[in-house]
Amino acid sequence: MDFNEYQKRAKETAIYPKMNPSWTFPAIGLSGETGELMEKLKKIIRDSDLKVTDEKLDSIKKELGDILWYLSAITTELNLSLDEIANDNIAKINSRKQRAVIKGEGDYR
Numbered sequence: 001m002d003f004n005e006y007q008k009r010a011k012e013t014a015i016y017p018k019m020n021p022s023w024t025f026p027a028i029g030l031s032g033e034t035g036e037l038m039e040k041l042k043k044i045i046r047d048s049d050l051k052v053t054d055e056k057l058d059s060i061k062k063e064l065g066d067i068l069w070y071l072s073a074i075t076t077e078l079n080l081s082l083d084e085i086a087n088d089n090i091a092k093i094n095s096r097k098q099r100a101v102i103k104g105e106g107d108y109r
Helices: 003-012 024-048 054-077 084-098
Strands: none
Touching: 003 054, 003 084, 024 054, 054 084
16 A cells, blocks of 8 residues: 555544644644553653564554544645655755765755
């Protein structure tokens, strides 16, 4: 499945309160899911001596899926293409690599 197909299928399951602006609810959801992922990673550092078991990996995978869903919902609400965003991002990172400016700060380096 490509990102465009994922975005289309995710939209079919988007049942949440309509707010103004329309991306408000999925943006809050993205923040929450990102926090849940970070908690799982933190506990691996704190409790598991950096060992990622199959069970923990499965849990991380589910959180990443939730993050992807909310990211897709935001892009849909903003009439953007997740596929285009992914392609543009790879082009940007490749350009930075070629110009030896991956390290550093600023969106437009």
